[in-house]
Amino acid sequence: MYDVVIIGGGAAGLFLAANLPTSNALLLEHRETAGKKLLITGGGMCNLTNTQSIEAFLQHFGSRAQRNFLLPSFQAFPPSALMQWFETRGVPLTVREDGKVFPASLDAHEVRDMLVRESKAKIQYNSKITSVIRDGDHFSVQTEGGVITSRNLVLATGGMSYPITGSDGSGYAIAKALGHSIIPPKPALAAIMVEAYHWTHLAGNAVRSAYAEFHHAGEKKRFLQATGDILFTHDGLSGPLILTSSRELKAGDSITFSLVPLEHKVHVPEQLLVLLTSQPKKQITTILKEFGLAASLAQQVVEELDFEATITPANLNKRQRQNLIRAITERRFIIKGIKGFNAAMVTSGGVCLKEVERGSMESKVMDHLHFCGEILDVDGQSGGYNLQAAFSTAYCTANHIQP
Ligand SMILES: Cc1cc2nc3c(=O)[nH]c(=O)nc-3n(C[C@H](O)[C@H](O)[C@H](O)COP(=O)(O)OP(=O)(O)OC[C@H]3O[C@@H](n4cnc5c(N)ncnc54)[C@H](O)[C@@H]3O)c2cc1C
Structure with a gap:
């Protein structure tokens, strides 16, 4: 039995895996590699955050409810902490005049590869999940390769924009099966x-x-x-x-x-x-x-x-x-x-924020179930806000998981 199973190896899932308090953990990614969307962020350069103050940063999110939900995550892990986190792990950053932060190499691969290297969880690619159920005090994740059990489960499956990268909305069905409401997803940040x-x-x-x-x-x-x-x-x-x-x-x-x-x-x-x-x-x-x-x-x-x-x-x-x-x-x-989901940068809608504890990212519907990243009903503007939200919510999840 694992302490933690993470479903989804994008920005949030990988960042969570790198910050876990345990290495008895498994990350299930249904694509052949992790972070496919991360690689195309910022035109391949990865605009991973923005140097604005938290107050200004929050104004770039869709609604007051989103801002209210995200506040404790940004306070716990603000852009400055994120920048330090990357730089101390060998990814020097550069800040543009407009406050947008990129790896100095301007290459998203450097960010993705470092996150994969830092993962405390074993990463299992091509993992097709057929169902997830709560079985007493643990979760049973049915995959095509067999059943995996875990005390904690994190859904980090992203939204449903650019489905070619693996974010195809299949995580919503898992969340729903575990008792969560989904705010209907719509394309946002679209041409x-x-x-x-x-x-x-x-x-x-x-x-x-x-x-x-x-x-x-x-x-x-x-x-x-x-x-x-x-x-x-x-x-x-x-x-x-x-x-x-x-x-x-x-x-x-x-x-x-x-x-x-x-x-x-x-x-x-x-x-x-x-x-x-x-x-x-x-x-x-x-x-x-x-x-x-x-x-x-x-x-x-x-x-x-x-x-x-x-x-x-x-x-x-x-x-x-x-x-x-x-x-x-x-x-x-x-x-x-x-433009539809094929070309929208983010998804508005997702797991209803009222059913998730802000700050810990734990479900209010089922204990030991967590959510982080874009699967949540959170969507920011272009400028590094969405990745910071994925990283901050993942960081908070890592801090609150009890192995
Ligand atoms: C073209 C483009 C450019 C962007 N540029 C920026 C930018 O510069 N700055 C910024 O802040 N934001 C940017 N964004 C938005 C940002 O990429 C997302 O908000 C962010 O990646 C969300 O992270 P996530 O981990 O929640 O989801 P994702 O990164 O989408 O990762 C989800 C992962 O879960 C996996 N998955 C999904 N369902 C399952 C399942 N059922 N089983 C197993 N695995 C599953 C997927 O394959 C994927 O790897 C951009 C988005 C696009 C499309």
């Missing part, structure tokens, strides 16, 4: 597809520090405004501004944003008009580039307006000038849909 999108060839281009407003169909009053980077994809828009806003968007809503950075936003039309009238002989694409537009976007705007490539402000009439200014300052797209 959007837009109607009549002709910008596929611009995929990879971004507008830095964009300002955007969102409207419901037929309504004049915006329901959301946001600032941040917007990335053009092959079928729509992504980037931090879009990902963070996505939970509030639906098909039919519109987004309007300016193709130049926020600092230009307030007086953009006047500033652009001044530039155009003061340089009548300069090519418009050159003026737009000087105004902060990426070369490819400047080209696109000029083409869309059916202007000659070499056109100068002197060739424009008043209406054409207004159209040009509008094309730069009020880019409007109708949202066709929000």
Whole structure:
């Protein structure tokens, strides 16, 4: 009989395994390797936390209930402790200007490999679990390879976004079978597809520090405004501004944003008009580039307006000038849909927080059952918040498990 069986070898499960108070433990991972999702975090560079204060950090989570739930975990194991934990185990870190923390190597493999090395639990890959039951004072985990028994059980099976990484939502069924309620899972931090999108060839281009407003169909009053980077994809828009806003968007809503950075936003039309009238002989694409537009976007705007490539402000009439200014300052797209679980970075919903003891992560429904990481109804914005939540909840679980 094991002291602890952990189901799921992602960020939370691996971190828990590395901090366990016992080595009589087994981690069951149904994929052929652990931490597949960890390897693709932060574009493969692994943005593992953020240096913000705990108060500021909490503001990046979905609801007051989530913030309240996570507070003791973050207090017990804040970003500073996480950074120290990694650095003392041979993973030097680097902090970006915006507070995002990465391994100095900018390689998520270094994080994953170190966690696997530090595991106090034996890791069993390709473990297909068919059922889990409570059997008196212990749990019986039925796998295709036989029954495994344990005094404590931890579910760290993640959410159901990017199922290709192994987080396929199968952990919810186990939690349910053990008596827990599941808040219906929805994709969060997802890119959007837009109607009549002709910008596929611009995929990879971004507008830095964009300002955007969102409207419901037929309504004049915006329901959301946001600032941040917007990335053009092959079928729509992504980037931090879009990902963070996505939970509030639906098909039919519109987004309007300016193709130049926020600092230009307030007086953009006047500033652009001044530039155009003061340089009548300069090519418009050159003026737009000087105004902060990426070369490819400047080209696109000029083409869309059916202007000659070499056109100068002197060739424009008043209406054409207004159209040009509008094309730069009020880019409007109708949202066709929000990307699903295959492309969403996190899952909102999961094991109901009311049924889990905050701080210890132990189930209120069944003793010796714990949850950590994204299987819980916890979802943060992009910026290192989700991994810190996985690590902090795993740390608290490790501290409260009694072998
Ligand atoms: C593309 C992408 C980029 C991201 N970038 C960042 C970032 O830079 N910073 C950040 O903070 N967050 C990021 N996230 C979110 C972050 O990766 C997750 O919040 C985090 O990995 C959750 O950790 P977890 O251990 O709870 O779940 P996961 O990492 O999803 O791990 C769950 C593990 O459980 C296993 N499993 C599932 N079901 C079973 C089962 N029935 N039996 C056995 N094993 C099972 C899975 O195979 C998987 O290995 C990103 C997510 C994506 C998709």
